[in-house]
Amino acid sequence: MLLPGFAMLFFSYFKELVGKEVTVELKNDLAITGILHSVDQYLNIKLENTRVVDEAKYPHMLSVKNCFIRGSVVRYVQLPPDGVDVDILHDATRREARGA
Amino acid sequence: MARGLVSVNERSEDGGPFLETVNEERIAHVQPSVGIVLGESPAEQPGTLYVTTRRLVWLSDEDVHKGYVVDFLSLTMHAISRDEDAYPQPCIYSQIDGGEDEDEEYEEDGTDDGAEEPLESENHGSVGDFSHVTEMRLVPRDASSLDHLFQVLCDCAALNPDPEGEQEGEGDWFFNEDEVMSNVIGGDRANNHVDLAELLMQDPRFEDADEEESGT
Incomplete structure (x- = not known):
């Protein structure tokens, strides 16, 4: 499958974040924080040691320690501050823009 | 496309689900003795869970006309739940997206009680709609x-x-000039001008008053 450039870019980038803590916000407003275990080319995300950000709204999710989230329902991924390498991102986006 | 949870009341001769051969559907895993809990409803058990390459199919062991199907496109997340406070037994917790969320039917005539019974008792051979089930x-x-x-x-x-x-875009992309132009605000203003001009020419309301003549 040929990925749109931006999806490929995110995929490459998220792979670098494996093992770091991220917060994934779903399109149904559920936000889950956990250690990024893996991500695939469709941006499906597996988290470990998860916790729900808004526990009052989703109390039953407290129990979940690992989960698989479909890429298509991810709205945002909040990155750890130390996981953002601005130079690498700049480079990657410029290369993408040039169509490389 | 994603259609959420639906009920099935037919099964193949070997007792398993009918597979969608068009989609080259194959059974990847069979798990016996699985209870199923839809939303806040009480557990229904026991049944057999068939994980196929396309869908999750749960078929009741007791009632051959009872079963549920959810395709992977609708299964938006799944997780292992082991906390007894959340549910008394360890289980797979999952969320389902029925596609058209906030379905009007369930919003408006949303009397939940009894909504499921008619589907099972009356509609043998057809498929029930459980698109309101999100967990x-x-x-x-x-x-x-x-x-x-x-x-x-x-x-x-x-x-x-x-x-x-199929992605529901936050940002919609335009791919050619026609699409762009058709979405420009007032893009068909030229036509409005023509109509207005015609109106001015022909509308009797804009003609000079001739009441005095016709009145005499």
Whole structure:
């Protein structure tokens, strides 16, 4: 499958974040924080040691320690501050823009 | 496309689900003795869970006309739940997206009670609509199978990417000039001018008053 450039870019980038803590916000407003275990080319995300950000709204999710989230329902991924390498991102986006 | 949870009341001669051969659907895993919990409803058990390359199918062991199906496109997340405060038994917790969320039917005539009964008793051979179910728990009697079951679900989910162009975009992309122009605010203003001009020419309201003449 040929990925749109931006999806490929995110995929490459998220792979670098494996093992770091991220917060994934779903399109149904559920936000889950956990250690990024893996991500695939469709941006499906597996988290470990998860916790729900808004526990009052989703109390039953407290129990979940690992989960698989479909890429298509991810709205945002909040990155750890130390996981953002601005130079690498700049480079990657410029290369993408040039169509490389 | 994603259609959420639906009920099935037919099964193949071997007791398993009818497979969608068009989609080259294959059975990836069979888990016996699995209870199913839809939303806040009480557990229904026991049943057999079939994980296929396309869908999750749960078929009741007691009632051959009872079963539920959810395709992987609708299964938006799944997880292992082991906290007894959340649910008394270890289980797979999952969320389901029925496609058209906030379905009007359930919003408006939303009397939940009894909504499911008619489907089962009257509509043999047809498929019930459970698109209002957004949470599902699968409770295998053998709790040690949870890790494997979780992994199978991950693997099969990855086999089912969303069809291209189906993403509900926050930003809509335009691909050619016509599309862009047709969306420009007042893009058909030229036509309005013509209509207005015609109106001015022909509308009797704009003609000079001739009441005095006709009145005499």
